[in-house]
Amino acid sequence: MVDMELTAAATAFLNEEAALLDDHLLDGWLGLLCNDVRYVMPSTAIMPAEAADARERRNALRWGSFGDDDRDMHFWLYDEDYSSLNMRVRRLDTGMAHAELPESMTNHVVSNVIAGQDPLDSELIRVRSKFMVHVVRHENNENTFVGSRWDKLRRTDDGLRLAWRYIELAHPVLPRTISIFF
Amino acid sequence: MQRMADYISVDDGLVDCEVYSAAVYERELESVFGRSWLFLGHEGQLVRRGDYVTTWMGETPVIVLRSMDDVVRAYLNTCATRQVTLLPYDAGHAEVIVCPAHRLGHDTTGSPVSGQAVEPGHECLVPVARVETYGKLIFGCLSDDSPTLRESLGDATWYLDNYLLRENIGGLQLVPGVQRYTMPGNWKLLAENFAGDDYHVAITHASVLAVRAQGIEPRLNNSPGKGVGANLSVATGFQTGVPHGFLEVRIGEEFFEHDLMRAQSIGPEAAEWVRTRRDAVDQNLPDLAVKPYSFHVANLFPTLSIIGNGTSMEAVGLLVWHPRGPHQTSVTQLCLVDAGAPPALQRQMVWALTHQQSAAGVFAPDDHENFERLAENTRTFEARRVPFNYEMGLSGEGVDVRPPEWQDPRWPGLVLPRFTEMIQRDFYRYWRSLMDR
Structure with a gap:
């Protein structure tokens, strides 16, 4: 499913997005999201190897094949739509959000990008990527978040926009609480 | 080592930073974590016989399981011969527990089933001394001779029965997904923050109150x-x-009216559930003239904290503070909803907990910042000369603030002003008694 041209376009999009996040230009970042965006991050657990059907279901979840089904109720780390992401940005804007005062120094490094046409929707492309986000707070509180993303980017008149993001962190125990975006 | 009475003056509300030191830490792992009832999990994690979860009691790794004879049991998650970790997963299903080093195997009741024969009493699998459940909450104690779980919970059971567990209307249901995250700071600071510090909320979490006031996210x-x-x-x-x-x-x-109004925007079934929840309290406590609607936050000594419980619109978060050295704590957080609530309301509950008091919520990172800023500083020589100050409300020590018409012996507990440090003083008083025992 790898498409070189789409991979180049997706890489450019993800790099632009990472620059906005690292520069704390969060309204600009919101501008890269579709109004109907879904942005989710499950909690990670160390579990025995999954049976084939469970593995298949997890893969389907990663590409967004779930909605309000009761089976999918989960204690998410992120379970966002545009309204809730906007709320998070507005909170940081109050000037009273201690967790980001001073703003964390972040470096989003994005790699291993694989993109291809979405098989179900001609407007969407599917993009897998890896990331490392290095976070520094104060003098010497440094942590690195590592993980994978399953994104769907929508072709619009204004260019590519994020319609779906599923984030899996590679941290059974998170190194710190989270006040940044991935 | 000096007695903790030299470091903690409850009468003055002063706590010396020494109680957060490495030397004290080593001793409290035994004196506090070795003797207290510690939260191990929720029975919703152990649905089938053979289901298990792994967790810790202090720094000690343990297995909690439903044995094949349908009993909730707990064992150290280390073999007795070489301290090898037995089960490396967070959760799973096992009918036999086999040590990966020497292949000594045990069934879920602790009996040896394979490997080299050992003398009786030399089994590889070591049981936790006592395991008890209270309303599907599982607790363990590593000591044989401390008070029972019921004695330790004391009057807290009245609040748990009527305002948390609600077993008369179906009780709590575990939501899949366990959050685990690292917080800076000594475990005591996190526990007593939930036990008694409502004062920090409007300051530390001012940004959340501000964004709520904007009304952009109902x-x-x-x-x-x-x-x-x-x-x-x-x-x-x-005391x-x-x-x-x-x-x-x-x-x-x-x-109640506020919860009802919000539930009505979700649907008539959600509104009905809010009434059911309120009526259940009235049925349990029919003769109390004045009674609470809910409590929102709590800590059960030493390390089980509760949040999100004050409204029908939010799930219950159970947070366990696992000590990881004198200046770091590992948090395990579960999410539970009313089993009888309609799915649309359950989803709102989970959403509200996820977005507020959870690892990536809008509250916890601000607390993290406070603890990150203070953890290292307690180590300095100068800090030892400036004790932590817990003197708020000292003049009203032990005074119940209920007006006469609220007084009723069937409503237990010492009712205090919202902002006081009396609960924290009592936390350190009891901790001191365990340490100086």
């Missing part, structure tokens, strides 16, 4: 606002037993 709108009803704190076990603290104990029809 799902976040948790409480009816200022100047409504009564919002109090409660201490149980005060006599194990200290548990309950915060934002809400009294007044407005809290």
Whole structure:
């Protein structure tokens, strides 16, 4: 499913997005999201190897094949739509959000990008990527978040926009609480 | 080592930073974590026989399981011969537990089933001394001779029965997904923050209150606002037993009306559930003239904290503070919803907890910042000369603030003003007694 041209376009999009996040230009970042965006991050657990059907279901979840089904109720780390992401940005804007005062120094490094046409929707492309986000707070509180993303980017008149993001962190125990975006 | 009485002056509300030191830490792993009832999990994690989860008691790894004879049991998650970790997963299903080093195997009741024969009493699998459940909450104790779980919970059971567990209307249901995250700071600071520090909320979390006031995200709108009803704190076990603290104990029809209004926007079934939940309290406590609507936050000594419980619009978060050295804590957080609530309301509950008091919520990272800023500083020589100050409300020590018409012996606990440090003083009083025992 790898498409070189789409991979180049997706890489450019993800790099632009990472620059906005690292520069704390969060309204600009919101501008890269579709109004109907879904942005989710499950909690990670160390579990025995999954049976084939469970593995298949997890893969389907990663590409967004779930909605309000009761089976999918989960204690998410992120379970966002545009309204809730906007709320998070507005909170940081109050000037009273201690967790980001001073703003964390972040470096989003994005790699291993694989993109291809979405098989179900001609407007969407599917993009897998890896990331490392290095976070520094104060003098010497440094942590690195590592993980994978399953994104769907929508072709619009204004260019590519994020319609779906599923984030899996590679941290059974998170190194710190989270006040940044991935 | 000196006695902790030299470091903690409860009468003055002063706590020396020494109690957060490495030397004290080594001793409290034994004196506090070796003797207290510690939260191990929820029975919803152990549905089938053979289901298990792994967790810790202090720094000690343990296995909690439902054995093949349908009993909730707990074992050290290390073999007795070489301290090898037995089960490397967070959760799973096992009918036999086999040590990966020497292949000594045990069934779920602890009997050896394979490997080299050992003398009786030399089994590889070591049971936790005592395991008990209270309303599907599983607790373990590593000591044989400390008080029972019921004795340790004391009057806290009244608040748990009527305002948390609600078993008469179906009880709590575990939501899949366990959050685990690292917080800076000594475990005591996190536990007593939930037990007794409602004062920090409006300051540390001012940004959340501000964004709620903007009204841009109605799902976040948790409480009816200022100047409504009564919002109090409660201490149980005060000066006599194990200290548990309950915060934002809400009294007044407005809290119910606000929940009802929000539920109506979800649908008639959700509104009906809000009524059911309120009526269940009335049925349990028919003769109390004045009674709380809910409590929102609590800590059960030493390390089980509760949050999100004050409103029907939010799930319950159970947080366990696992010590990881004197200046770091590992958090395990579960999410539970009312089993009987309609799915649309359950989803709102989970959404509200996820977005507020959870690892990536809008509250916890601000607390993280406070603890990150203070953890290292308690190590300095100068810090030892400036004890932590817990003197708020000292002049009202031990005084119940209920007006005469609220007084009723069937409503236990010491009812306190919302803002006081009395619960924290009692936390350190009891901790000191365990350490100096």
